[in-house]
Amino acid sequence: MRDKxxxxxxxxxxxxxxxxxxxEELICDAAFEAYADAKIDPKDIQAAYLGTYxxxxxxxxxxxxxGDALRLYDRPISRVENxxxxxxxxxxxxxxxxxxxxxxxxLVVGAEKLKDRPGRGLPRFGHPLxxxxxxxxxxxxxxxxxxxxxxxxxxxxxxxxxxxxHYNGARNPRAHLRMEITEEKVLRAPIIAWPFGLFxxxxxxxxxxxxxxxxxxxAKRFRDDFVLVKGVGLAVTAxxxxxxxxxxxxxxxxxxQAARQAYEMAGIAPRDVDFAEVHDCFxxxxxxxxxDLGFCAKGEAGYWVKEGRTWLSGDLPINPSGxxxxxxxxxxxxxxxxIYECVMQLQGxxxxxxxxxxxxxxxxxxGGPGAVSCVVILGLPS
Amino acid sequence: MRDKxxxxxxxxxxxxxxxxxxxEELICDAAFEAYADAKIDPKDIQAAYLGTYxxxxxxxxxxxxxGDALRLYDRPISRVENxxxxxxxxxxxxxxxxxxxxxxxxLVVGAEKLKDRPGRGLPRFGHPLxxxxxxxxxxxxxxxxxxxxxxxxxxxxxxxxxxxxHYNGARNPRAHLRMEITEEKVLRAPIIAWPFGLFxxxxxxxxxxxxxxxxxxxAKRFRDDFVLVKGVGLAVTAxxxxxxxxxxxxxxxxxxQAARQAYEMAGIAPRDVDFAEVHDCFxxxxxxxxxDLGFCAKGEAGYWVKEGRTWLSGDLPINPSGxxxxxxxxxxxxxxxxIYECVMQLQGxxxxxxxxxxxxxxxxxxGGPGAVSCVVILGLPS
Numbered sequence: 184m185r186d187k188x189x190x191x192x193x194x195x196x197x198x199x200x201x202x203x204x205x206x207e208e209l210i211c212d213a214a215f216e217a218y219a220d221a222k223i224d225p226k227d228i229q230a231a232y233l234g235t236y237x238x239x240x241x242x243x244x245x246x247x248x249x250g251d252a253l254r255l256y257d258r259p260i261s262r263v264e265n266x267x268x269x270x271x272x273x274x275x276x277x278x279x280x281x282x283x284x285x286x287x288x289x290l291v292v293g294a295e296k297l298k299d300r301p302g303r304g305l306p307r308f309g310h311p312l313x314x315x316x317x318x319x320x321x322x323x324x325x326x327x328x329x330x331x332x333x334x335x336x337x338x339x340x341x342x343x344x345x346x347x348x349h350y351n352g353a354r355n356p357r358a359h360l361r362m363e364i365t366e367e368k369v370l371r372a373p374i375i376a377w378p379f380g381l382f383x384x385x386x387x388x389x390x391x392x393x394x395x396x397x398x399x400x401x402a403k404r405f406r407d408d409f410v411l412v413k414g415v416g417l418a419v420t421a422x423x424x425x426x427x428x429x430x431x432x433x434x435x436x437x438x439x440q441a442a443r444q445a446y447e448m449a450g451i452a453p454r455d456v457d458f459a460e461v462h463d464c465f466x467x468x469x470x471x472x473x474x475d476l477g478f479c480a481k482g483e484a485g486y487w488v489k490e491g492r493t494w495l496s497g498d499l500p501i502n503p504s505g506x507x508x509x510x511x512x513x514x515x516x517x518x519x520x521x522i523y524e525c526v527m528q529l530q531g532x533x534x535x536x537x538x539x540x541x542x543x544x545x546x547x548x549x550g551g552p553g554a555v556s557c558v559v560i561l562g563l564p565s
Numbered sequence: 566m567r568d569k570x571x572x573x574x575x576x577x578x579x580x581x582x583x584x585x586x587x588x589e590e591l592i593c594d595a596a597f598e599a600y601a602d603a604k605i606d607p608k609d610i611q612a613a614y615l616g617t618y619x620x621x622x623x624x625x626x627x628x629x630x631x632g633d634a635l636r637l638y639d640r641p642i643s644r645v646e647n648x649x650x651x652x653x654x655x656x657x658x659x660x661x662x663x664x665x666x667x668x669x670x671x672l673v674v675g676a677e678k679l680k681d682r683p684g685r686g687l688p689r690f691g692h693p694l695x696x697x698x699x700x701x702x703x704x705x706x707x708x709x710x711x712x713x714x715x716x717x718x719x720x721x722x723x724x725x726x727x728x729x730x731h732y733n734g735a736r737n738p739r740a741h742l743r744m745e746i747t748e749e750k751v752l753r754a755p756i757i758a759w760p761f762g763l764f765x766x767x768x769x770x771x772x773x774x775x776x777x778x779x780x781x782x783x784a785k786r787f788r789d790d791f792v793l794v795k796g797v798g799l800a801v802t803a804x805x806x807x808x809x810x811x812x813x814x815x816x817x818x819x820x821x822q823a824a825r826q827a828y829e830m831a832g833i834a835p836r837d838v839d840f841a842e843v844h845d846c847f848x849x850x851x852x853x854x855x856x857d858l859g860f861c862a863k864g865e866a867g868y869w870v871k872e873g874r875t876w877l878s879g880d881l882p883i884n885p886s887g888x889x890x891x892x893x894x895x896x897x898x899x900x901x902x903x904i905y906e907c908v909m910q911l912q913g914x915x916x917x918x919x920x921x922x923x924x925x926x927x928x929x930x931x932g933g934p935g936a937v938s939c940v941v942i943l944g945l946p947s
């Protein structure tokens with residue numbers, strides 16, 4: 184599929200507590216920005232994918248929500264759901280649909296309203312052992328503790344990830360938490376699940392993002408600075424990695440496998456990546472992701488962070504957008520938002536948070552928690 | 566995409582009240598039958614799609630359920646959801662993935678446990694106007710009444726659809742309601758939503774079905790009697806067709822549009838179809854589907870039924886499997902179960918319910934209700 188599909192337009196709403204916007208309004212805001220960005224007439228969209236994780240409070244937030252919001256009728260619209268990797272997997276399926284030759288131009292929208300779920304929150308996981316109050320912070324914390332013990336790193340290293348991502352997010356007008364924070368503030372925050380304090384956790388966010396993909400040989404009709412889809416990968420491992428006796432609690436095989444697929448398709452190595460948007464649902468996750476994606480060896484990410492190598496000015500900027508930590512994490516939207524960020528960075532449109540001279544960007548979602556990962560590699564035409 | 570993808574194996578569980586089987590066991594039963602049918606080693610499956618509509622009572626019935634049930638790890642698995650068209654749309658996406666050249670062999674499983682939802686049932690639709698007790702029988706009944714008034718047909722014609730589908734289902738060892746019924750029994754049954762009595766409605770069913778698709782040029786390695794995917798179509802219309810002022814209550818534009826796409830891709834006309842598995846969630850729906858799929862003109866389906874043309878021995882057998890009415894309707898499974906039936910019919914493996922000399926079969930799901938339809942056309946290599 185390498186270089187057969189191009190991104191010709193992207194859009195993203197403001198992320199945040201968007202009680203004043205409906206799910207359908209968020210879809211419109213993101214999609215119409217993408218239409219304008221691609222300078223495309225919506226009637227030329229031949230098919231669409233909706234990435235959304237949770238059905239709405241009243242049910243029914245599925246393909247017809249996208250159709251109704253955009254009056255995108257009489258065409259194929261599929262909903263794809265894959266835990267926290269929903270957004271990137273919806274994008275991946277849209278790319279497969281274009282690469283199949285069946286559709287020339289396809290819209291992908293990721294959208295989620297997490298704030299409109301009073302008293303309900305995220306669903307518990309079905310396993311009886313997990314039914315009593317286990318949550319994403321609790322599960323990721325188990326791995327973070329093991330990792331920190333094994334590699335002898337303290338909470339101060341995790342805090343540096345939060346400080347860096349908030350620094351980037353403060354420079355991102357669409358981010359949910361647009362403020363810089365200090366290491367001291369992170370370390371003194373109330374503990375959610377040790378070692379994670381409040382500022383080690385991404386927020387609960389509403390938002391939507393959109394991308395328009397088309398066959399690569401048509402991309403020039405829309406813009407000169409289109410972006411190519413170089414590789415995609417998706418891997419599912421044991422649904423409860425925490426109960427898998429082979430799990431070392433130091434990282435996620437799903438990410439390693441999805442990355443392997445994507446690098447192989449793209450014909451590149453991890454060192455060829457110029458920047459990455461990775462799934463920093465918690466500060467620790469960014470460290471393990473960096474290693475699982477092959478940017479550094481297991482246990483080394485903490486040193487990279489301490490040396491400032493992942494800052495905007497570093498040799499491998501990670502989460503220039505602010506990441507889930509600061510940009511926010513509306514589940515189905517997050518992956519498509521990463522595509523938005525990668526495309527905007529590659530096109531040099533990111534202002535204060537711009538990564539210099541980037542030619543290859545990588546987007547990465549992990550969900551499940553830990554069981555499912557999706558990786559997308561985007562690049563400028565060579 | 567025409568003729569680029571082949572079905573090399575299918576499987577289907579017994580449908581019914583399967584309290585003794587878990588969701589994962591149903592997935593295994595269907596997938597292992599498909600593996601055996603294709604004579605394939607499961608390790609050769611490169612990617613998978615899961616069609617499931619409702620998350621399980623405890624949540625989390627998604628891609629990892631398929632991965633865990635089949636130990637299908639380190640590979641891509643996506644969940645596709647599209648109301649009652651979930652199964653056929655999962656199949657359609659699997660076909661796109663193969664046609665893209667990214668994966669050579671892909672597994673599709675549709676699965677649903679509807680009986681394990683005590684006190685919960687199907688979710689209500691989110692629209693405030695629909696929130697008070699409106700249900701699938703109620704909504705389809707509105708259209709059925711209008712249709713019957715317009716075309717002057719009585720409940721006896723609907724009853725003939727039920728009698729025919731139960732006749733076929735009684736000859737299908739996997740069917741949920743394996744019994745013949747009489748027209749009198751249908752007409753005397755308690756009314757659910759006028760004009761639908763109990764026997765005008767499909768049952769609530771547990772079940773799973775599976776299909777293995779591969780690139781058509783590889784199909785001969787697995788079997789000589791493989792089946793080609795000739796065309797697919799999916800169309801989304803207004804999410805609440807019943808509130809669309811252009812809706813005539815006589816049929817569904819989503820089916821008309823999905824059929825148009827599928828016929829165009831297959832390069833055939835409706836008259837070329839030798840038999841069809843259509844979405845008879847209610848007896849009336851089978852009539853409108855026949856017309857929306859172009860088998861006869863609007864208002865004519867009742868005459869076809871009265872003349873017996875849709876029986877196994879007729880010139881266009883409809884639902885030789887017994888349909889949703891008798892085979893059952895485990896939502897995400899139904900569409901894949903239709904693929905199973907079409908493939909088995911084309912291969913002449915249907916015993917007592919075998920359609921004679923069939924070369925082209927059509928599968929059709931409608932969901933939403935009425936807003937989303939998916940059509941798949943399968944055929945023998947010419």
